[in-house]
Amino acid sequence: MSARRGGALMRLRGMVRKESLQILRDPSSIAIAFVMPVVLLLLFGYGVSLDARHIPLAMVIERPDANSASFAAAFQQSEYFSPRRFDSIQDAEQALRERQVDGIVWLRGDFSRRLLAAGDAPVGVILNGVDANQARIASGYIQGAWQRWLQTYMAAQGRELTLPVGMEQRVWFNPALRSRNFLVPGLVAVIMTLIGALLTALVVAREWERGTMEALMVTPIRIGELLLGKLLPYFALGMGGMLLSVAMARWQFGVPLNGSFWLLLAASTLFMLVALGMGLLISTVARNQFVAGQIAILVTFLPAFILSGFIFDIGSMPAPIQLITHVVPARYFVAILQTLFLAGDVWPVVLGNAAALLLLLLIFFAVLGRKARKRLE
Amino acid sequence: MVNAGLPAALTCQGLGKTFASGNRVIQALDGIDLTVAPGRITGLIGPDGAGKTTLMRLAAGLLRADAGELRVLDLDVSREPLAVQSAIGYMPQRFGLYEDLSVQENLDLYADLQGVLAAERRGRYAELLHMVGLARFTARLAGRLSGGMKQKLGLACTLVRPPRLLLLDEPTVGVDPVSRRELWAIVQRLVREEGVSVLLSTAYLDEAERCDEVILLHQGRLLGQGTPASFSEPLAGRCYLVNAPAISKRRLQMRLAALPAVADAIIQGESVRVVARAAGPLNLSSLDAGPADVEIRPVAPNFEDAFIIRLQGEHDVTTGESPPPPMAATMANDDAAVIRVDRVQRRFGEFYAVKDVSFEVRRGEIFGLLGANGAGKSTTFRMLCGLLPASGGRLEVAGHDLRRAAARARGRIGYMAQRFSLYGNLTVAQNLRFFASAYGLTGQRWRERIRWALDGFDLARHADMASGDLPLGYKQRLAMAAALMHEPDILFLDEPTSGVDPLARREFWHRINLLAEQGVTVLVTTHFMDEANYCDRLVIMADGEVLAQGTPAATKARFRDAERPDPTMEDAFIALIEQRAQTAGEPA
Amino acid sequence: MPRHILALALKELLALLRDKRSRFVLIGPPIAQLLVFGFAATFDLQNAPIAIYDEDQGAAARELIARFEGSRNFEVVARIDHDAQVAPLIDDRQALLVLRIAPRFSQEILSGGGGGSVQAILDGRNSNTAMLALNYTRSIVTDFNDAWAARHGRSGPPVHLEIRPWYNANLESRWFVVPGIVGLLTLVVTLIVTALSVAREREAGTFDQLLVTPLRPVEILIGKSIPGLLVGLLQGSLIVVVTVYGFGVPLRGSVGALYLGMALFLLSAVGVGLMISSLAVTQQQGLLGAFLFLVPAVILSGFATPIANMPQAVQWLTYLNPLRYFLIVLRGVFLQGNSYALLMDQYWPMALIGLVSLILAGWLFRHRMY
Structure with missing residues (x-):
């Protein structure tokens, strides 16, 4: 039994090492994980502003x-x-x-x-x-x-303005109503979706295209080991992109992080796994990079952008579209992010949304377990 | 049998597999019963679409059979795929090397995946690297290896844990003759020294002769199984080599092929190899070859003879009988050079892909460009077609300097690329119409040439079919028709027969012969050394330089010695490469 | 146009339309984006959850609350009665706004003195939503004040504002977003069609076959740009129809002016697409290149957020973006009822960008042909 487990560990180590080497040698993975977040953050941080001046x-x-x-x-x-x-x-x-x-x-x-x-x-x-x-x-x-x-x-005039009702306003969490403060945290969700889903879908499709998948499948590796071997390095890459984004949000754009960093890290871990799960699911359907890229952008990136509450308020969307947003994982993560950054550790928000993410995670991996087979058909 | 006590390496009974492609169902394998003996090399032979790869993948547990039973090393593949995968080695057609990993890293990966213990690795790596000759290149990225080296590394990765059964899917496709010999030597050593059972599929019929046993597949069905000799024996007394010095061998081949008594005729060396329809003396009285100067020598049948005759029996193959495509213009067969290549160079950065290459091609010649992968023949070829500018030297095609009048020169040439390269999702007719217009044909001529292509190449039946869905042989016909749309003076053919089965190759060369007869100049690159014999003259290239130039006979004659009284083109090629390696002072 | 270029254009179109994958690219994403953007991308606030904290319980307070209940922008989800309840409601995102009416509100308002006081406590996590909620609240309070003053014969403020929005009387943000989609989607489709066209041939190996024909590079480029123009024009027209009849956005200006803008815009989109195409060896690279152009082009176009809000340096950058000009043309024609004269300043930059990018594409194409 221990010998078999030793074999599994060895196979996993081999996969992880291979994926890591490939990431290090392929400039495009590094670019998607580290350059793209910076570009997107700069673009959104400076280019997108709802705050009218002058x-x-x-x-x-x-x-x-x-x-x-x-x-x-x-x-x-x-x-x-x-x-x-x-x-x-x-x-x-x-x-x-x-x-x-x-x-x-x-x-x-x-x-x-x-x-x-x-x-x-x-x-x-x-x-x-x-x-x-x-x-x-x-x-x-x-x-x-x-x-x-x-x-x-x-x-x-020496008079007093007597309006029947005088209104006083108090805006919590973001008193100056800086739009950057709510856009930048939400962007972390978009970036992690791109790294997790798009990059994973693309690298698996690349293995199919280059014929390396057939050679991998014929080795005694189990399908779970194969998926885990893919997942671990890209998890590390995605978390790296997340940390970079958070650092830029904090120090480049001066967005306060009022909640606990560790809670943020935990929530990001959960969301990263969901994003990777989506990427792997796409890769079971798409066997070339073109199709994988199209599907990933259409079903993960665009919804994360538009249907997550990142820019547009979900509550104001028509009911059928609000219904759709419930299966968009980014929706839950955006809520957690905006709360942790601006409001602090609000447990009901964090826990409720984390539970939804966990449920999606379980569903995705259950489907993955059923669909992924060590077969070419 | 050597290993009579061992269980069979592979057995199957009633094995069937279908694929759905669009709304068509393809029967890839149909009721196959066979046994692969242990400790031997078994060859899996068949034309394109025979089901070779499907059988390999089924045996490797990568596909699930629809019908029948398949046992590998006495294990049921459908029930215990992981156990099978732990005991076999499988090298797919395109072996999945990670090109961005080094040789060593690729080996490490497969050692990890195959569960090779750390203690065993050093010895195994040393042994494998020595065997495949890559010991000096462990730090090199796999993507930087030559085609032959990649194939050998793929084999080494497959062998990192000694398998009991080795499945090799077309391991020698696209590999130059030198590497091909080395690969075979490795496989034979494995069987001899480690007792591995090998199942190997191949498109090269000469390789079938090196197998202990051959399995012949055709359109998903088993046509036969036995030693290579058992296939060719029935043809004893029907095979001859024919020489007629009075006429060219190509003309002789065409005339022989047209005779009713002849089942198959191909050029072999300086003669024409003929298989008669029936045993008994070969009667060539109807051969219009002048004053009785025909020499006929009976020879022993080989596997290729048997293969062709066997497949001719399967469906009506029309080698040599398809109607010649009529070409409007016939030109005088003078000796003027239509292609002049003068000290041409091509540099990519610091690297010279082609250096100081010079040759001339005369009108109506079939001219061959031979060489291993990376020898510079494709680069030369692309320069001649105007697809790549030369860095130095002078190129002249059909009287036009390619530097100045590339567009005008292009109007005089036809080009057929290595891979099928017409628009796969356009129909046959749409492709023809487009190319006719692109070559500037209009009105009556436009209609005529399209009609000609549809009729002359027997494409009318498939006119409305997406060209990507055509069978391979038809794809090739279509590509050729498109290249000939504007009746070019010169036809460029880049590896036209790679991946094409022997039957289609015969038909293809028949058409090329006809064109050459009509005065079209043909420039062809090939890695099938036996096809070089169809050329009037050829150059052999290596490392961007011309190693030899001349007629096939003269080229071969340089390497005639006591050991090889009648060297083949492949012998000559390998000798040339070895000679060069020696003078360069480094092993190939 | 010479026959062989037409044949090339026809071939390009056929190859595009007969391929399942590219048909999908032409139809799937645009429809999804039209629906999603059209319905989901709204800055209007509807039924935003609010809570009422009425410490007064008087008649005037009830009247004010009734106005909030009657607004379609708000929905009262909770009524609370002590301070400790405020924070959880906001923190947990159950309410966007808590309206707190001070004790003695009704009394003070009736006394005609300094006036009653209300406090709006907002969740500022989404600053835009908060800002909108604040504005709606303010206008409800202002309306209440006016009505109260009129009813009780009190003088109002000595100056009052009469606010009239032009072109979009009800300030529906959909009228702003949906015409923009015409620009967005025609850009996406045209760019993808042209950016992949050479790479697709390179990958299929047909590019060499094309290059050995007597067609000149410029002719190949023209042949390849026609399908992009046609597909873009067709898709653009389709979305214009959906915008008018599906989303009910008025088309007030000259259709000719709209199409002149579209033609010039497509020209520049085709130019950029062909530039990417000349550089990309694989479809993967072509797609990546298109994506790299698209994301900044959309964000820095004024599609969702105004260019005027960007830092000055970024604003200069937007002058290079053809979508910037086309969006103004679209909104100008649709909502402002503009014709040619008022759009001249948008036409010529697009024509210039188109010209420069096409020339660059031609140059790149010739130099990267091999």
Whole structure:
């Protein structure tokens, strides 16, 4: 019995050593594991931002005076806007049409008169609604600037602004609402999916293409040993990519890691295994790199990107699509990541999502155990 | 029998296996009963699609049989595949060497997988590396080895734990003659010294003669089993060598093949080998060969004779009888050189793939380019087709300097690549239409040439079939038809018969002969040394240089000695390589 | 066009369409992406879970809460009654927002003094969602204030905003995303068709067979670019139809202006694809090359997030990206109702990129032919 186990260990050692040597000698594996995370992180960290700053705004002041100037100043002082003066609404509208400005703030000629006389001066705001999300954000900022102006104006008048309801906001975990803080942790899930599923699917397909699989299969190696031998080195590679991403998130992008690092490591281990399981499952179907790559991108990468809550809020998707997201492993990992990074060790979130990952892991490996055979057909 | 006490290496009864390909079902093996004796070399012979690889894979436990029983070393393969795999060695056709691992690392991997104990390894490695001649290259990456060396390393990896049965699937395909001899020597030594049983499939019929026993498969069925001699014996008295100095051997071969009394005629050395349809004196009175100057010598039948006759019985093979494809233009057979290669070089970085190669090819000649893998023949060939610019020297094809008028020169040549290289998912007709247009044919000529190709090559029946699904022989016909679409003056053929079974090879050479008769110049590379005899003249290359140049007869004559009164092309080739290795002062 | 180039283009198309794998590549991923992007890629907030922490229990508070309950953006999932319940709700992601209404809210609001106070506590883990929830909350509160002031004859603030979004009155983010998909998918398909076309032939060994014909390299390149253009145009048109009739996005501008943009865009996509094609020896490399171009091209195009939010250096980089210009054309024509004149600044950069990339592809092709 121990002799047989010795044989299994020896075979496993042989496989692991072979895979490791191949990884070290193949620049493309190293590139996928270490260069791609850096590129993706830089691209997303710097290229993708939902935080509008310096929104180009047309200020139309038909009759300049002290009041309109103080109103315009509220916009000039804000870092959210870079206002440009226009003399007529027609010019401003033309600029909006030509996409030179994203919005117009229009103080009509009777602004000061109505402000002083009736205390009821309308300010026209026109927004370019093409990008609905940005328009909404811009509208929020404009309302903020307006309220700040109101307060200083009333204070200067010696009056107090009496709105029936005053609202106070407290944003937890990410008070400045930096979009980078939520994009970068989620990206770790996308990167690990790429390494785990895409790379594994590709390397197994490569063995089929080059005919090395046939030679491997005819040795006394068991199918479990073969899969484990593939899994271990790529697990190490994937965890390396994960650590690199976490380090970059922490120090390059200044995302706080409020939760425990060890908990993060444990959750990543679980997710890495799920991703590797997906890769191996794909490889049982696809026997050339082209097909393996296509399937891996379609069923693992794209869902991890779009259906995981990484960028788009799952709760706002139509019900059938929300249903689909439940089989996207990245969904659970993204939830864990965002929580561990920004909120801390929130056990109900971590445990609930980890349980879902564990369930998927068991399902994937059960299917793998049934499908993987040491046969060529 | 030497090992009468041992169980059979392999037995099967009623073995059957089918594959589904699209909506067609292919019967790869059908009711095979056979026994492979232990301690011997058994050859598995058959044309393309005979089921050789399927049988090997079934025996290795890589496929599951649909019907029948298969026992290897007295173990049921379907029940105990792991036990079988622990006892056998199997080298697939494309052996899975990891090209990014070194020789030593490849050996280590297979030693680990095969459970070779650490204590045994040193001795076994030394023994194997010595045997395959790779002891000096242990640190080299497998991807950097030559084709022959890779094959030998594959064999060493298979043998790292001494197997009781060795399965070799076409181990010598694409391997040069020198390495081929070495591989055979290794296998024979294993059987002799270690008592291994060997089952080996091959497409080279001369290799069948080296086996102790031969199994003949055809379209998934067993045609026969026995010693090589037992196959050829029935043909005793029907085989002859014919010489007729008055006419060229190619013309003689064509005329002989057309005779009703002749079952098979091929060029062998400087003669034509003939198998008669019946025993008895060969009557060549109808042979229009001039003044009775025909010399007929009876010879002993060989395995190839038997193989061809046997397969002719299986289906109506039309060697030498298919209608000649009509070529519109026939040119005068003058002696003008249509290809001039003058001190041509090709450098890849620091490495010279071709250095100072010069030769000329005359109109209407069949000109051969022979050499081992990496000898530079493919590079030379690609330069001549305008696929690769030369680094130095002068290339002239059909009167055009390839440096200046490549496009115009290309209009005069036809090219047939080594692998089937037409559009596999286009139909036969779509392929022909495309190439006709690509060669600039229009209107009436366009229609005519497509018709010609469909009729002349017997492709009309398959016109709407995806060309990738054609049987191999038809693929080759289609490739040739496409290359001849524009009636080129010069035809380039790169390893045209590799992987093609002997029947299709015969048909192919028949067509080439006809073309040459009509004045088309043919330049051909080949690694089948016996095919070199079809050439009018040839060059033999090694390491980018020309080693010998001349007619086949003259080339062989250089190596005639007491030991070899009648050297074959292969003898001459190996002698040339060895000579070169000696002068270079290093073992090959 | 010379007959032999047409024959080559026809052959390319046939080879593409008769192959099961490439048919799949042309049909499978685009449909999946259209559906997923079209439905899932939304920045609108719907039924976001909120919790109400009403410490006041007065009539005014009930009125305010009713407004939250009536909003389709929010769904009240919990009502709580002491402080300790807030943290678990937010931490465990059961509620995105807790609306806390201070004690004496109704009393203060009725007294007409400083006003009642409400506090919105948000989960900031997804900053965008939090920002949207904040904006929705703010507008509900503003509406409440206006209504209250009007009903009780109080003067409102001396200045009020009249906000009007142009082109997309209801600010539906789908109207923004779906026209972008036209650009995204035509780019993906055209790039993959052209980037793999030479590598596929190299792998099948047919490339040599093609090169020994009298076709010139430029003619081969033209023949290979036509299928990419055709397939891209066809797929683009199909998605335009789905965008208009399936997703109900208005097509307000000139269709001609849209197609001029598409043609120029496809030209540059084909140019980039052929450049990759000339460099790639295997399909694997071709695919990798296409992927390496696609990911940055999509991210740095303004497809999902505005270019204006990027750092200045990255913004300069986007000027090299043809998708950047085409997305503006698409949204300009679909939503803004633009015609040729307003899109000139988008047309010429695409034409330039197309020209340069095609010339480069030709040069690379000639030098990497062997």
